[in-house]
Amino acid sequence: MSKLTRKEVEEIALLARLHLEPQEIEQMQDELGAILAHFRSIAIADTADVAPMTHAVPMDAPLRADVPAPSLPADEALRAAPRREGNLFVVPAVIPGSE
């Protein structure tokens, strides 16, 4: 029962933007299934009235003065781009037929 369905794994892989080979999908069905089954133990914890803890320190988004300062030059920022044209990152056309 703890094995995930193929459809579930494919849906999660799509959300995660991961391409999985068929044998990877099958392996994930088993592995994720076993892991998640084990983690169901978390359901027994009595968490009524317990606020979820997201951070160890109070997260109050500190502000800073709005003062301009140097930042990474565009050329440096683009230096590692796999595909680049001038100061632009190149991607396949997002709107089909628009290229």
Next chain:
Amino acid sequence: MSEANTSVSIRSEFWSIAETVQRLTAGEVSAAALVEPALERVASLDGELGAFLVLDAPGARAAAAELDRKRAAGEPLGPLAGVPVTLKDNLVTAGIATTAGSKILAGWVPPYDAAVVERLRAAGAILLGKVNLDEFGMGSSTERSAFKQTRNPWDPARVPGGSSGGGAAAVAAGLCTASLGTDTGGSIRQPSAFCGVVGLKPTYGRVSRYGVIAFASSLDQVGPIARSVADAAAVLQAIAGHDPRDSTSIAAPVPPYAEQLSAGIAGLRIGLPREYYDAELEPGVREALDLTIAALRDRGARLTPVSLPHTELAIPAYYLVAPAEASSNLSRYDGIRYGGRADAPDLLEVYRRTRGAGFGPEVKRRIMLGTYALRSGYYDAYYRKAQQVRALIKRDFDQAFAQVDVLLTPTTPTAAFPFGAKSNPLEMYLADVFTLSCNLAGLPGISVPCGLTAEGLPVGAQLLGKPLDEATLLRAGAVIEAAVGLGERRPAGIRGIGGAS
């Protein structure tokens, strides 16, 4: 090896930080005379050890030359002057390839230094290079590096631990004096225990995460790996402190950690959480901890059993929260701005194929787990529930710290395991049970060597402390080290480590 340096070089690789800085400042040895033997030692031993991903010999020599120039000119040298250090390869270094142990970043050269790297440079440390890790910090053995295996210098058939395995192995083998690791669920403390060195995870927010390749942003911390508590304290002193570029960085002042180191532990209240001692421990681990407890009692500590009732739930809580945060953090690896790219006719396929090809199986597994835990319909039962359990775990610690000053536990249930022994992912996750809670609660933790098993493998004792109480961890750690530590014993698993180089 240059004959003129022989009398210095034979022992310099195991010098402490204090000895290194003192001899350099006094002019007894030049920085160049420290760096050359270190580089030669890496060249002769790392082929077998496998700790280094990048050795930056030109950079190290240039830094040494600059130190020697400063000394000749009478300029002040920093508190880590001349100390050879390595950096886990998830800390960005300007101009030096950084991979996070992943194919997806193979060949990437960062345009900036992490905050901790800036601080080490400013302190005068000599950066030798980048060391191996489990991919993106996800693992407990360094077996998940996309590039190479690192061996445990005590037994080359065994893992060094992970994810900071390269750093722990390099420090233990004398290939550097100290290393910076990161710890999200135990990744500094566990490899330090497995390799017989000291590893400290600071309080969350104590050290800047600016320039740390993110795994789980509410858990990650950078910390020192060193051969002694005093050395770990010296490195922590250099890297701790507020950084406005990291909004999770704490503004509290950094105390002088070295000052209280030899204050002893008379009257210190040490809690022994029963859930850790009731667990199945390897006999060698149990014996070493028994001896440690006796030694602490003899030296004036007051030991009390306490309970951390939600300890077991730390595993599901961590392995839901951390992968969820990781699934978000790793979404930036998309083949567009940096890293590898698989070309495809449409954008979605560029993302999917780049990531499918670039990430290893463990990383993919955790991204999938995290995505699952966050999807609508499952969010409440998994992710939100895990965050509530996290609050319960923190509450357990708060209650314990109302009675005691510090907690003592084994760092791990076993000593270092053989390669391939934990191929089942769930089995690997379960072995992290003693180190995870501390990250979830944001508390500081240290692992200090406290003995060897019958097979000659190191055992680590872990101390967990109150927020920002690293000083107490260091003070108690120093007592453990003096009483039951490894002394001058060196690992003998890699030919050439222990003898004269």
